[in-house]
Amino acid sequence: MSAVEPEDCGDGEAARAHRILSVSNLTKTRQQGGISFELKVPALSLRAGELIAVVGESGCGKSTLLDLLALVSCPSSCDGFLFQTQGGAGGSDIAALWKAGRESTLARLRRQHLGYVLQTGGLLPFLTVRQNLELPLHIQGLQVDPIRLNELASRIGVADLMGKKPQFLSGGQRQRVAILRALVHSPTLVLADEPTAAVDRTRARRIVADFRSLAWDGGCTIVMVTHDQPLVDGVADRQFGFRLEQVSENLTRSICLEGEV
Numbered sequence: 051m052s053a054v055e056p057e058d059c060g061d062g063e064a065a066r067a068h069r070i071l072s073v074s075n076l077t078k079t080r081q082q083g084g085i086s087f088e089l090k091v092p093a094l095s096l097r098a099g100e101l102i103a104v105v106g107e108s109g110c111g112k113s114t115l116l117d118l119l120a121l122v123s124c125p126s127s128c129d130g131f132l133f134q135t136q137g138g139a140g141g142s143d144i145a146a147l148w149k150a151g152r153e154s155t156l157a158r159l160r161r162q163h164l165g166y167v168l169q170t171g172g173l174l175p176f177l178t179v180r181q182n183l184e185l186p187l188h189i190q191g192l193q194v195d196p197i198r199l200n201e202l203a204s205r206i207g208v209a210d211l212m213g214k215k216p217q218f219l220s221g222g223q224r225q226r227v228a229i230l231r232a233l234v235h236s237p238t239l240v241l242a243d244e245p246t247a248a249v250d251r252t253r254a255r256r257i258v259a260d261f262r263s264l265a266w267d268g269g270c271t272i273v274m275v276t277h278d279q280p281l282v283d284g285v286a287d288r289q290f291g292f293r294l295e296q297v298s299e300n301l302t303r304s305i306c307l308e309g310e311v
């Protein structure tokens with residue numbers, strides 16, 4: 051059974067209908083040694099509290115898409131790219147920020163409103179679990195609420211590990227801590243790149259279910275990249291996939307479409 055049970059949604063329903071991000075007609079071109087790769091995203095929108103799976107084979111553009119959503123990669127062109135933080139007044143026009151070279155504004159949006167889970171956890175080895183979890187709060191000058199932190203840690207099954215260093219945790223425990231770390235500062239959007247790649251299937255399914263439940267309760271949206279579609283079937287609210295076209299000898303185009311998996 052999953053360590054986290056979904057809670058009563060209550061007033062959260064209205065908040066969850068809230069659209070946090072929308073992209074239209076985006077293109078990102080990458081070139082290497084005379085070979086070009088073109089990712090096209092005709093339309094993608096994310097709502098608060100959703101778990102979105104991005105599924106596809108190696109090289110189809112999953113990481114390229116994640117980098118765009120993480121605001122670290124600049125679109126080559128796009129008709130619209132809006133980001134609306136939870137409870138924030140007005141949205142941020144990401145396309146305009148890139149165009150104007152407003153790197154510091156993009157960095158602030160990333161720091162305050164995004165969370166990341168990497169394939170191998172990415173925990174700092176010289177810090178304890180508690181210190182790793184407190185780090186995103188310290189970076190933003192936010193107060194640590196130990197009661198909330200302990201409560202979240204219990205819900206995801208890592209409360210007994212708070213004093214340990216990452217090297218003394220199992221792969222699954224490390225990923226649970228990494229997931230919690232991505233959520234502690236209550237981000238609007240969490241981006242997870244193959245977060246269960248290092249654990250077996252049974253653990254992976256539990257982790258995804260717990261991840262989903264924690265994010266749902268907090269009204270946070272998750273975009274999770276995976277090559278493993280059965281893992282997210284029945285758990286993800288929506289799935290995006292890629293249609294690959296060999297346009298010419300030197301150009302591969304990948305079109306990201308909802309339901310194309």
Ligand SMILES: Nc1ncnc2c1ncn2[C@@H]1O[C@H](COP(=O)(O)OP(=O)(O)OP(=O)(O)O)[C@@H](O)[C@H]1O
Nearest residue numbers: 080081082087106107108109110111112113114115
């Ligand atoms: N820095 C780069 N410069 C140029 N081309 C790149 C660069 N990084 C990736 N590519 C190309 O972009 C395409 C998509 O790569 P991407 O890493 O997004 O795929 P992916 O679906 O995440 O793959 P994987 O599952 O193997 O991580 C590939 O054809 C790759 O060769």
